[in-house]
Amino acid sequence: MSSPWxxxxxxxxxxxxxxxSKIFSxxxxxxxxxxxxxxxxxxxxxxxxxxxxxxxAVRMACKFGLSVNATVARRSVFARKxxxxxxxxxxxxxxxxxxxxxxxGELMITGGDGNQKRIGITRAHLEExxxxxxxxxxxxxxxxxxxxxGTPLLEIVSEPDLRSAKEAIDYMRKIHTIVRYLGISxxxxxxxxxxxDANVSIRPSGESELGTRxxxxxxxxxxxxxxxxxxxxxxxxxxxxxxxxxxxETRLYDSDRDETRSMRSKExxxxxxxxxxxxxxxIEIDDDYVEAVRATLPELPDxxxxxxxxxxxxxxxxxxxxxxxxxxxxxxxxxxxxxxxGAQIVANWVLGDLSxxxxxxxxxxxxxxxxPARLAGLLDRIDDNTISGKIAKEVFEALWAGEGTADEIxxxxxxxxxxxxxxxxxxxxxxxAANPTQVADYQSGKDKLIGFFVGQxxxxxxxxxxxxxxxxxxxxxxxxx
Amino acid sequence: xxxDLHTLTLTQLAAGLGNGDYSSVQLTEALLARIASLDKTxxxxxxxxxxxxxxxARRADESRAAGKGGVLNGLPVVHKDIFCTRGVLxxxxxxxxxxxxxxxxATIVERLNAAGAVVLGKTNMDEFAMGSSNETSYFxxxxxxxxLERSPGGSSGGSAAAVAARFAPAATGTDTGGSIRQPAxxxxxxxxxxxxxxxxxxGMIAFASSLDQAGVITRSTEDAALLxxxxxxxxxxxxxxxxxxxxxxxxxxxxxxxxxRVGVVRQHFDAGLDEKCAAxxxxxxxxxxxxxxxxxxxxxxxLDLSVPTYYxxxxxxxxxxxxxxxxxxxxxxxxxxEDLLDLYCRSRGEGFGAEVKRRIMTGTYVLSxxxxxxxxxxxxxxxxxxxxxxxxxxxxxxxxxxxxxxTPAFKLGDKTDDPITMYLNDIYTIGANLAGLPALSxxxxxxxxxxxxxxxxxxxxxxxxxxxxxxHYEQETDWHTACPESYR
Numbered sequence: 030m031s032s033p034w035x036x037x038x039x040x041x042x043x044x045x046x047x048x049x050s051k052i053f054s055x056x057x058x059x060x061x062x063x064x065x066x067x068x069x070x071x072x073x074x075x076x077x078x079x080x081x082x083x084x085x086a087v088r089m090a091c092k093f094g095l096s097v098n099a100t101v102a103r104r105s106v107f108a109r110k111x112x113x114x115x116x117x118x119x120x121x122x123x124x125x126x127x128x129x130x131x132x133x134g135e136l137m138i139t140g141g142d143g144n145q146k147r148i149g150i151t152r153a154h155l156e157e158x159x160x161x162x163x164x165x166x167x168x169x170x171x172x173x174x175x176x177x178x179g180t181p182l183l184e185i186v187s188e189p190d191l192r193s194a195k196e197a198i199d200y201m202r203k204i205h206t207i208v209r210y211l212g213i214s215x216x217x218x219x220x221x222x223x224x225x226d227a228n229v230s231i232r233p234s235g236e237s238e239l240g241t242r243x244x245x246x247x248x249x250x251x252x253x254x255x256x257x258x259x260x261x262x263x264x265x266x267x268x269x270x271x272x273x274x275x276x277x278e279t280r281l282y283d284s285d286r287d288e289t290r291s292m293r294s295k296e297x298x299x300x301x302x303x304x305x306x307x308x309x310x311x312i313e314i315d316d317d318y319v320e321a322v323r324a325t326l327p328e329l330p331d332x333x334x335x336x337x338x339x340x341x342x343x344x345x346x347x348x349x350x351x352x353x354x355x356x357x358x359x360x361x362x363x364x365x366x367x368x369x370x371g372a373q374i375v376a377n378w379v380l381g382d383l384s385x386x387x388x389x390x391x392x393x394x395x396x397x398x399x400x401p402a403r404l405a406g407l408l409d410r411i412d413d414n415t416i417s418g419k420i421a422k423e424v425f426e427a428l429w430a431g432e433g434t435a436d437e438i439x440x441x442x443x444x445x446x447x448x449x450x451x452x453x454x455x456x457x458x459x460x461x462a463a464n465p466t467q468v469a470d471y472q473s474g475k476d477k478l479i480g481f482f483v484g485q486x487x488x489x490x491x492x493x494x495x496x497x498x499x500x501x502x503x504x505x506x507x508x509x510x
Numbered sequence: 511x512x513x514d515l516h517t518l519t520l521t522q523l524a525a526g527l528g529n530g531d532y533s534s535v536q537l538t539e540a541l542l543a544r545i546a547s548l549d550k551t552x553x554x555x556x557x558x559x560x561x562x563x564x565x566x567a568r569r570a571d572e573s574r575a576a577g578k579g580g581v582l583n584g585l586p587v588v589h590k591d592i593f594c595t596r597g598v599l600x601x602x603x604x605x606x607x608x609x610x611x612x613x614x615x616a617t618i619v620e621r622l623n624a625a626g627a628v629v630l631g632k633t634n635m636d637e638f639a640m641g642s643s644n645e646t647s648y649f650x651x652x653x654x655x656x657x658l659e660r661s662p663g664g665s666s667g668g669s670a671a672a673v674a675a676r677f678a679p680a681a682t683g684t685d686t687g688g689s690i691r692q693p694a695x696x697x698x699x700x701x702x703x704x705x706x707x708x709x710x711x712x713g714m715i716a717f718a719s720s721l722d723q724a725g726v727i728t729r730s731t732e733d734a735a736l737l738x739x740x741x742x743x744x745x746x747x748x749x750x751x752x753x754x755x756x757x758x759x760x761x762x763x764x765x766x767x768x769x770x771r772v773g774v775v776r777q778h779f780d781a782g783l784d785e786k787c788a789a790x791x792x793x794x795x796x797x798x799x800x801x802x803x804x805x806x807x808x809x810x811x812x813l814d815l816s817v818p819t820y821y822x823x824x825x826x827x828x829x830x831x832x833x834x835x836x837x838x839x840x841x842x843x844x845x846x847x848e849d850l851l852d853l854y855c856r857s858r859g860e861g862f863g864a865e866v867k868r869r870i871m872t873g874t875y876v877l878s879x880x881x882x883x884x885x886x887x888x889x890x891x892x893x894x895x896x897x898x899x900x901x902x903x904x905x906x907x908x909x910x911x912x913x914x915x916x917t918p919a920f921k922l923g924d925k926t927d928d929p930i931t932m933y934l935n936d937i938y939t940i941g942a943n944l945a946g947l948p949a950l951s952x953x954x955x956x957x958x959x960x961x962x963x964x965x966x967x968x969x970x971x972x973x974x975x976x977x978x979x980x981x982h983y984e985q986e987t988d989w990h991t992a993c994p995e996s997y998r
Contacts, residue, residue: 070614071842074834076607076841077594077616077713079748109830111877173838256986304876304886307720307827309749 032357034231036262037239038191040254042204044183044214045126045158045222046089052157052181053080053123060220064174068160072179074118076412079308082107086181087312089213090155091322095185096207096329097150107155107309111302116160116173124184126303129154130312136207137331138199141192153281156182177221183213189228189239196252196257201225202353206299206330210355224249229261230275240265241275243291245282257282272376333358341365341372350380356394360401367405370412378404382422386429399428407435420444420492447494450502453486457502458495460485471507479503515540516676517993520585520733523679526699527574527584534567534574534584537626541586545630545677545939548997551908553652554672556591557599558631566628568959572625582740588678590669591632592639593619593724595711603635603647603665606835606842606861616713617745618682618724619798625740630678630868633668637863638832639689639717642935643925646865651693651922654697655994656960658921663693669727670697675997680728680737684714686721687820688914688939691951695888695914698953698992700980701727702734704969707752708944710745716831718824719750721943730990731952731980735759748860754971762974763981768802772977773907777813778938787962789914794964797986798911798979808903808910812896816940817933819896820967822876822889823944828866829873835861868929897945904969909979913938914951914963950972952980953989961992 051058054071063301073080094101108126108308131153140146153212161173185204191197205223208214216223230242244262248254260282265275277296280289328336330352337348337358352358361379365372378389387397409414416424416439439445447453460482461468471478486499518526526532542560561587570584594600594612603606615623622639623629636646644652644667654662655675662671666683668692673681683690685703687835694701703725714724716955726737739760744753774795779788799805837843837857844856876885903910908927915935925932942949947967954964964983968976 073839075839076600076602076610076611076715076834077612077614079712079750081747081749111830111833113833113836115836115838115850118834118839120836121830300879302830302874302879302882302884304826304830304877307718307750308716 034236034262034266035221036192037189037230037232037242038193038194038258039189040185040187040197040201040226041226041228042185042187042201043158043224043226044185044204044208044216046086046181046183047212047214048083048085048089048181050083051088051179052081052083052155054179056179058180060217060222062176063177064163064172067177068178068236072118072175074120080123082309082312083181086138086155087130087314088322089181089211090153090183091314091319092211092213092326093185094122094131094134094210095319095323095326096211097131097134097136099131099150099153101314102128102130102132103314104128105130105312105314106153107306107312108303109306112299114159114162115171116162116175116178118160118175118178122157122159123306123309124156128311136200136203138196138203139195146190146192146196148196151186151188153183153185156184159183183208189230194255194262196226197258198255199218201251202365203330206353210327210329218249218251219376221249225254227254227258227261227411229258229265231262231265231269241277241426243277243289244279246279246292248282253282253284256284256287257289260422264289297359327355328353330358337361337372341376343373343376347373347376347380354394360394360397363401364405364408367402368408368412370405370408374408374411375404378408382425386425399425403428403434410435410439414448414495415439416446417492417496418443420446444493447490448498450498453490453494453498453502454506456486456489457482457499457506460489461506468507479507482507485489486488514758516544517998518679519730520582520679520728521730521738523585524582532569534628535564537584538563538567538586538630541630541678548675549677551653551658552655552671552675554633554668554675554677555588556601556603556630556634556649556668557753559598559629562598563628563630569840570626570628572832580625580740581736582622582632585627585680586630587622587627587737588630588633588669588672588681590635590666590681590683592634592635592684592715594715595619595629595632598632600715601634601649602639603637603649604861604863604866605648606858607715607840608648610841612713614713615708617747618741619713621740622737633666633672633681635668636665636676636689636974638715638828638867639665639684639686639722640865640869642688642932643920643922644668644693645922645926646863648863652923654919655997656698657919659921660960661696661922663696663915663919663926665689665693666701666727667693668700670694670699670790673697673727673729674994675700676993680726680986682724682741683727684717684722684724685939685943686717686723687943688936689723690727691949691963691965692915692936694951694955695965696919696961698961698989698994699727699729700731700734700950700952700990701725701963702738702950702973702977703948704738704742704973705752705948706943707750708754708948708971708973709741710748710751711753712747713747716827718827719821719831719921720827721824723943725768731950731977731984732760732763732951735763735977735981737975757974759974759977763978765886765978766802767798767979767982770798770803770909770975771907772798772803772805772979773808773903773910774805774876774904774911775810775813775910776807777810778912782916782934782937783913784957786913786957787913787917789895790957790962791911791964794954794983794987795911797983801982801986803979804829806907808907809961810896810899810903812892812899813937813941815892816896816944817937819889819892819944820936820940821872821933822885823893825869825873826886826889827873829870829877832862832866832870837861864931865929885916893944896941898939900945900947900967901971908968908972908975910967911979912965914965915939918957918960918962942967946970948976950980952983953992954983954987955989956992961989961996
């Protein structure tokens with residue numbers, strides 16, 4: 030049953046740029062320092078200080094723009110957004126308003142109907158982050174930590190093209206993947222390096238006018254984005270179906286109670302009194318600069334996925350998962366190139382046993398205890414029948430434990446597969462002789478017992494007998510069922 | 511040792527120190543003694559840094575003895591209290607910063623220190639440089655050495671009075687709408703506002719960032735040229751400072767002004783200009799002509815729009831610039847705030863004076879939603895027209911000359927109840943700020959015993975021609991050497 034309501038969502042994503050120093054000062058951007066130890070006079074907004082733009086932030090914004098097929102503005106302007114708050118030292122935030130550095134981009138996601146869908150990116154602009162207010166542990170006062178003040182942010186604003194929480198998440202993940210591919214943000218959501226505000230409205234299906242929207246602030250996990258949007262959609266539908274009206278307002282998502290709550294209405298909203306910042310010159314970029322940045326762009330996830338399918342014959346879904354993280358894709362490709370076992374096998378191992386081992390030990394791919402070359406060495410031994418798939422799992426664990434290369438482990442542990450037919454036949458004979466009842470049952474038609482015999486032979490050989498050969502010899506000796 | 515060291519200019523003192531006629535310590539002691547005895551009535555200083563000055567003088571004498579030292583080695587200067595000076599009170603004339611000790615030096619302070627200057631103290635000023643009479647200072651008005659009942663002008667009134675009263679041969683100042691040139695005119699001193707971007711604004715507490723420019727007040731054009739050479743040039747810490755070569759301004763003084771095209775602005779002599787001031791300025795123009803300059807009439811058709819334009823742009827920027835004074839990190843903080851809003855409201859309410867509040871409110875208004883286009887944006891457009899007028903004029907002339915101020919020094923209290931009349935005092939000077947042009951005022955006579963200034967404006971980076979023109983004028987006249995009687 031199709032819903033009588035259409036959901037309209039636009040996201041404003043704040044990606045913290047991975048510069049070494051702040052956007053307008055030389056102070057460090059490293060996370061987790063003692064409060065107020067990484068705020069210099071400029072970050073503190075001292076009398077007389079002036080901002081100086083960090084060019085690295087401009088380069089990063091430019092990279093992003095080119096990656097989403099956007100226009101990189103040849104001239105963009107910093108503006109002051111004026112409001113009072115204790116963690117905003119100057120009483121204004123330096124941002125971009127009328128003339129942002131990136132405009133008119135786009136991104137493809139998989140839509141609700143399974144088809145590719147274009148999501149417009151209205152703009153992306155550079156701005157400085159504020160500090161943090163700490164309301165616990167200071168009695169009736171609040172503490173201020175200005176370490177984060179002046180950290181560069183890229184605010185990425187989508188068109189209201191998203192039609193469900195799922196699409197919103199897909200879009201956000203895609204942006205997340207891109208910024209990490211570009212190396213312009215670590216995307217760390219726990220540390221707040223990647224967060225978003227969601228604008229949500231509903232309208233009767235088929236209606237072209239937008240409904241009144243609410244803005245849900247500061248969502249810092251994919252799960253919260255999904256839950257907050259879904260809660261908000263339900264809330265708005267209920268409200269309207271009960272004869273009420275949606276009020277334009279800012280809402281906060283409370284993850285403990287899984288609900289959104291009103292923060293301030295449009296009437297209470299600040300008049301930010303934006304105007305061009307007279308302390309900073311416009312950012313002027315020429316074509317040479319843009320082309321030089323373009324030349325540094327890595328292969329982006331969509332292109333990589335297409336290539337993995339075309340060149341390696343991977344399944345679309347597997348390729349999609351592999352390219353989700355640049356380092357995983359690189360790992361896969363390094364192993365795939367090094368082994369003769371076939372790329373899909375490599376993908377299966379990377380997405381299967383390797384992922385499981387990484388998860389178990391809480392590591393990411395860069396922390397893998399098995400190098401792509403060693404994984405390739407293992408897969409080669411499966412491929413040439415030196416070991417069975419089952420023994421391979423044992424070798425994998427030994428590789429993970431750092432016991433050497435696959436060949437060294439196979440030799441040391443004597444795991445080489447038995448392919449000598451005479452040796453297998455001898456074991457088969459023993460097993461047949463030891464289990465007369467089962468032999469009789471098998472021969473009277475219980476052909477499922479073949480599994481029992483195979484298991485017995487494998488057990489007797491410590492799993493090293495070639496399973497295919499065991500099967501064939503058993504069938505031959507037992508006669509037809 | 512001469513008892514009259516205070517009467518000497520920077521250039522004369524540099525020669526005397528070089529010849530070993532006296533030491534920097536002797537010079538510093540003499541001026542400090544003078545300040546101690548005479549500034550009680552004048553109120554030119556907020557802070558006198560006697561110990562630090564003597565220590566700097568001793569270092570200067572030692573480096574001189576060792577054959578070292580910069581071009582200003584051992585020479586005394588004073589700084590307007592808008593410039594941050596490390597470890598020294600920097601009040602900006604406001605209760606808001608009554609106890610603010612700057613943790614760093616402004617770029618120009620650093621550059622003057624590096625050249626060997628000895629800083630005697632910090633001078634009084636209109637609060638946050640907002641005023642034309644020095645009456646908005648939290649530390650009380652400065653008095654004009656030529657007539658203690660009168661204002662020395664503002665906002666760099668303390669600097670101008672200190673130089674006119676021979677407390678120091680030179681002072682720094684800042685000029686957002688005339689704040690160096692108007693007090694220079696009203697105290698019989700030379701005041702130079704360089705091209706916007708010529709001198710770094712780093713460490714200069716911002717009033718209106720797109721208009722503010724640091725400059726100097728001296729008793730001769732030569733001294734202004736000397737100081738400008740030290741202060742000017744690119745500063746990586748100020749994005750609006752411009753990477754333009756710094757010529758030897760002192761060297762450039764000696765060139766001829768034969769054929770120098772001097773523009774006389776038709777609108778300058780309209781109603782509003784005191785007739786005797788007008789006569790003094792006309793006489794000065796005749797002197798320049800006699801020296802070989804060619805006078806040409808030029809048109810600045812939008813001149814009458816400069817004051818209203820300025821009073822939209824400057825308050826808009828100041829309303830934002832002064833937001834950082836919120837009682838949270840530095841400056842005045844209200845006692846026992848009930849909550850955050852109370853902390854903000856009372857800290858700012860108590861910390862700022864009436865004129866600053868008036869401008870913050872005006873600025874907040876013109877930037878507000880619904881008013882931005884009609885005021886701020888419109889003012890920016892008019893600002894462009896005014897800049898274009900100057901550009902057209904400078905296609906015809908090398909320098910524009912006229913009065914600095916419509917009247918000589920007015921009485922303290924005369925205009926405090928009427929901000930509009932006060933604002934109109936800057937009619938001749940504001941244009942140069944709106945267009946970012948260099949300008950100076952040099953003494954050109956007296957009206958009823960009060961000094962009058964000749965105002966010269968040049969094209970961008972045209973400081974050398976301005977200074978040369980002014981220097982030539984000083985060769986023919988001795989107005990700039992006149993000293994108020996009680997301060998000889």
